[in-house]
Amino acid sequence: MLDDFKVHVKLKLSGLWCSVMFCYIYGDYFELYQPGKMQEMLSGRTALGPASQGALLGMATVMAIPSLMVCLSLILPATASRWLNLVFGALYTVIMVLAIQKSWHFYVFFGLIEIALTLTIVWHAWTWPRRSDS
Numbered sequence: 301m302l303d304d305f306k307v308h309v310k311l312k313l314s315g316l317w318c319s320v321m322f323c324y325i326y327g328d329y330f331e332l333y334q335p336g337k338m339q340e341m342l343s344g345r346t347a348l349g350p351a352s353q354g355a356l357l358g359m360a361t362v363m364a365i366p367s368l369m370v371c372l373s374l375i376l377p378a379t380a381s382r383w384l385n386l387v388f389g390a391l392y393t394v395i396m397v398l399a400i401q402k403s404w405h406f407y408v409f410f411g412l413i414e415i416a417l418t419l420t421i422v423w424h425a426w427t428w429p430r431r432s433d434s
Contacts, residue, residue: 309428313373313385315420320366320392320417327410334404352416366392389421 331337344351346359365388373381393415400411 306431308375309424310378310381312424313381314370316417316424317366317369317373320414320421321370323414323417324363324366327407327414330406330410331387331404362395371393378428382428385421385425389418389425394423 332341340346344356348355348359369384369388372384376384396411396414396418400408403411
């Protein structure tokens with residue numbers, strides 16, 4: 301038998317957010333290889349329209365939240381961590397369901413993995429073990 305130990309839910313959530321972030325990064329990186337994508341970037345167009353300070357700040361905010369959840373899942377009190385993981389896990393599941401519509405196969409592949417990971421985040425947060433006051 302191999303030695304093993306029970307991993308605390310905070311570590312599981314943090315690790316899941318790390319995996320989500322890696323999939324985001326690789327999906328966005330591979331997307332640069334799509335024909336015409338670099339030309340769009342160079343001409344100042346984004347998936348949401350023209351590049352502007354507001355649009356880029358909005359996209360930065362959307363991407364900063366999962367990055368912060370890696371740390372926040374570990375350092376916040378259990379109740380706050382649980383609720384943030386429930387809310388943001390569900391929100392990023394919906395975002396990815398919308399983002400993969402009519403996308404290239406590689407992006408759908410990463411998107412399905414991200415959806416599975418964010419749903420797993422929601423499940424772990426929802427089923428967070430209660431403290432036993434024995």
